[in-house]
Amino acid sequence: MASCGEKRVMVLAMDEHEHSNYALEWTLDHFFTPFGANAPFNLVIVNAKPSSPPAVSMAGPGALGSEIFPAVEVQLKLKADQIAEKAKQICASKSVIEVLVDVVQGDARNVLCDAVERHQASVLVLGSHGYGAIKRAVLGSVSDHCARHAHCSVMIVKRPKFKY
Numbered sequence: 001m002a003s004c005g006e007k008r009v010m011v012l013a014m015d016e017h018e019h020s021n022y023a024l025e026w027t028l029d030h031f032f033t034p035f036g037a038n039a040p041f042n043l044v045i046v047n048a049k050p051s052s053p054p055a056v057s058m059a060g061p062g063a064l065g066s067e068i069f070p071a072v073e074v075q076l077k078l079k080a081d082q083i084a085e086k087a088k089q090i091c092a093s094k095s096v097i098e099v100l101v102d103v104v105q106g107d108a109r110n111v112l113c114d115a116v117e118r119h120q121a122s123v124l125v126l127g128s129h130g131y132g133a134i135k136r137a138v139l140g141s142v143s144d145h146c147a148r149h150a151h152c153s154v155m156i157v158k159r160p161k162f163k164y
Helices: 018-038 055-059 065-093 108-119 133-139 142-149
Strands: 008-013 041-049 099-105 123-127 153-157
Touching (some): 008 108, 018 065, 018 123, 018 153, 041 108, 065 099, 099 108, 108 123, 108 142, 142 153
Parallel strands (some): 008 123, 041 099, 123 153
8 A cells, every 4th residue: 555645556457459548548538647747646557468389389399380489479579569669659648758568478367466466556447348248258358357356446447339
């Protein structure tokens, strides 16, 4: 918990999907931009980079896998760098400069819950894909998992279906 005068931490989940961009913009507009330097939170943006499969598991030693999987790792790192850069650009466009962007390898559900603990966050913010109950059941839901397991308040930002 933050002591008097110390800002609390807000962790925001970021990936390559538009719902993450919307969640970041919405969060900046409501919790950071109106307050300027007196924002009530320090912002930590977390991107969960998928783990690349081990080369030996599918192709065997010395086979084609030894050439393909390093290329997959390079692509995953490139994608993570692009996501981090996009997050920084969105923050800068809203005059929010002091932000930590953290790229962590692993399953998003675990990475985000771990980030909450590591940064001692008061709030975890996630965007919503807007999946229905059946899709969530089949695909799994990062936000559902975090709402049950994160040791802080969880805010799920949904994009409105229509503009006012």
